[in-house]
Amino acid sequence: MSRRTVFLIAAIIVTAIPLAGCPPKVVYNDVSPDYQLTFPEDHYAHTGYRVEWWYFTGHLESESGDKYGFELVFFKKRSEGDFRLGLPVWWFQNPAYVAHFAVTDLSKRSFQYSERIGVNKPLRGGASTDKLVIWNEDWSAMEMGDTWYLNAAMPGYAMDLFVQSNKPPVMHGENGYSQKSEQGGASYYVSLTSLAVQGILEVDGTPLAVTGKAWMDHEVLSAEASQNIIGWDWFSIQLDNDHELMLFTVRTEDGSIDPYSSGTIVFPDGTYEHFYSDHFEIRNLSYWTSTESRVTYPSSWKVSVPEYDINLTLLPVLGDQELRPWMTQIIYWEGAVEVQGTFMDETVTGEGYVELSGYHKPIRL
Amino acid sequence: MTRPKVIPYLICFLLTVFVVSGCATKNVVYRRADPNTQVVLPRDNFAHRNYRTEWWYFTGHLTADNGHEYAFEVTFFKRRTDEDKYRGLPIRNYSNPAHMAHFAIIDETAGTHRFEERRSKDYINNNGKGGTLEDKLYLWNDDWSLKQIGSDWLLRAGMKGYDLTLMLTPQKPPVLHGDNGYMAKGDQIGQGTHYFSYTNIRAEGVLFVDGSPLKVSGRAWHDHEYGSYQMASEYRGWDWFSIRLDNDAEIMIYLLTLKQGGIDSTSSGTIVPASGEPVHLNFDDFNVEVLDHWTSRKTETTYPSAWKITIPAYETELSVTPYILNQEMRTKKTLIQYWEGSAKVSGTYQGQPISGKAFVELTGYIEPLKYLTKRDVQEAGV
DSSP: OOHHHHHHHHHHHHHHHHHHTOOOOOOOOOOOTTOOOOTTGGGSOOSSOSEEEEEEEEEEEETTOOEEEEEEEEEEEOOTTOEETTEEHHHHOSSEEEEEEEEEETTTTEEEEEEEOSOSTTTOEEEOSSSSEEEETTEEEEEETTEEEEEEEETTEEEEEEEEESSOOEEOTBTTEEEEETTEEEEEEEEEEEEEEEEEEEETTEEEEEEEEEEEEEEEEOSOOOTTEEEEEEEEEEETTSOEEEEEEEEETTSOBOTTOEEEEEOTTSOEEEEEGGGOEEEEEEEEEOTTTOOEEEEEEEEEEGGGTEEEEEEESSSOOEEOOTTTTOOEEEEEEEEEEEETTEEEEEEEEEEEOSSSSOOOO | OOHHHHHHHHHHHHHHHHHHHHSOOOOOOOOOOOTTSOOOTTGGGSOOSSOSEEEEEEEEEEEETTSOEEEEEEEEEEEOOTTOEETTEEGGGTOSSEEEEEEEEEETTTTEEEEEEEEEOBOSSTTSSEEEOSSSOEEEETTEEEEEETTEEEEEEEETTEEEEEEEEEOSOOEEOTBTTEEEOSSSTTOEEEEEEEEEEEEEEEEEETTEEEEEEEEEEEEEEEESSOSOTTEEEEEEEEEEETTSOEEEEEEEEETTSSBOTTOEEEEEOSSSOOEEEOGGGOEEEEEEEEEOTTTOOEEEEEEEEEEGGGTEEEEEEESOSOOEEEOSSSOOEEEEEEEEEEEEETTEEEEEEEEEEEESSSSOOGGGOHHHHHHTTO
């Protein structure tokens, strides 16, 4: 490093310290129970809210029968007050765009992930407010007519998928207003629970035609979750009998589950019912500890929804599906699971994704 | 300074190259395009190994959600380089086959034409920077690609200021030109290509312009042609027209231009009606009249720049006018120089007033396409 570079860096840091202390005060839009979600418009990006994300998770199978799970998530976040590597993010990017991509490769028994922080030219990161086009550097989710195109790549894997929704959007909570805790804190929360997937997964340079099923979650929020909330466990379950189940539990400091934890069951005809935590039970059956982060996560579950006579066991297809993206500075477990159990006294199988947040340290969005 | 250390290596390398390149060219016998070889699809839309030259052309017209009209050309070339030399050095040592690609974007509303090229080394394995596959429709060159996904094709290409992602869905079955997919381009055996088109493809996607995404939709055309010694030596090049009319009929016209001037009588075309079987057009079934010319200031090359196409038996008379005169592709690395551009079409089809859009390609105007000489044919023992 030349003396000139050292001097420049020192100058930037010296300037940054006093300025960084005073991020601009911004008033964000409130998530309101009266807001009527409309589609496709509410699939697009929203302005005025603090945090927004689009989550795509799914299960793929190649023609030769190799199986893969994937997670592709695009985050958009107002960055006032956020620091990355000691520097105020809002100086560089506001909103800031971050994306994560993970592939669970069952034939190799490996899990690999990567991240994008929306700084590389030419496209950087962004999300359109008048069409479904979300991108982060070379990764994107874009509408092409009534098909959505997803793509992401990292060393070893490149994914190009066309997805089409079999069912209308599911609005969780009360018409899409999804309250997270007794103290308030809500998001607009919409899912596409049954996406037919056709695409190509390049594995070490060899293109494999893949088909499968995916799930999309889209959430918009402004309020911080209340201080006593540590994190959440989220479950998306796609059963082979064409029912889907979304469940989340919000964990509080005293070790209990917030009663506003809730779920939604989606029927084959696309209709759905919302219910709160008094209608379901999730029991952790075992635990797994990451040798990298030393964080312990639950690693298998018994899920029951008595009202619908649902009893399911969820097992990760691979223990280590922990993401530790170093630029994004968030450690969480998000992984593909296989599902077995009974549904109205019939045996049923299925696939799912589970997200476990706040096990490393309490999550603050 | 590291330079003195490099020079001996460089000399050794050059000496080796000269010795190697001095060796008699191995007599490569390429596979010849043959009227008796039946084109079988979709297999023949994948790559072929033993033809000398093969290309996949994608052109189309798009309407964007900002109201602009765009046109695009994305072409993937594949060429055996066994006999090709660049400044005296055999290219085959560098890349065989060589893969090249061109991408042009025309903003018809703003009146701009931009192009870029890719020339990526081939690698034996699939994760090379440029390549094609023989068991699926899968073409790539650096960051550009065309991939079959189910019954759709995914086309991606980017250049300074533009990033295009399209889902292409063929709306009509492929059209075999000439004699069942064999286009004669001379009297000799092998002087011809296998040539077919998907003339009506729905295109939906996103075009990033200076970092902002536009939703685009429209229609596209795909040409795939392959052969080894394509043209007799008296030919200079070709003028090619792909016309898509608003009533969903398409017309392809292929004129072989002669070095001495004029057009050869083996030139031909195809009419693809809105529904029903395509019809082959012989040279005397149509007439192409050049109405105007344009001279490139960069290359001082003069090209025809406006046409009247008549097909009397179909009561068809169409004027074809480029949206922009300067749609000259002056590629520096791939050394393929031509004019390829978007044009508007108006006139009558089967006696009814009609309008449409076209792509026109004009080759051999800068210099005759030099790899098509008789000497090549003799050297290769064809």
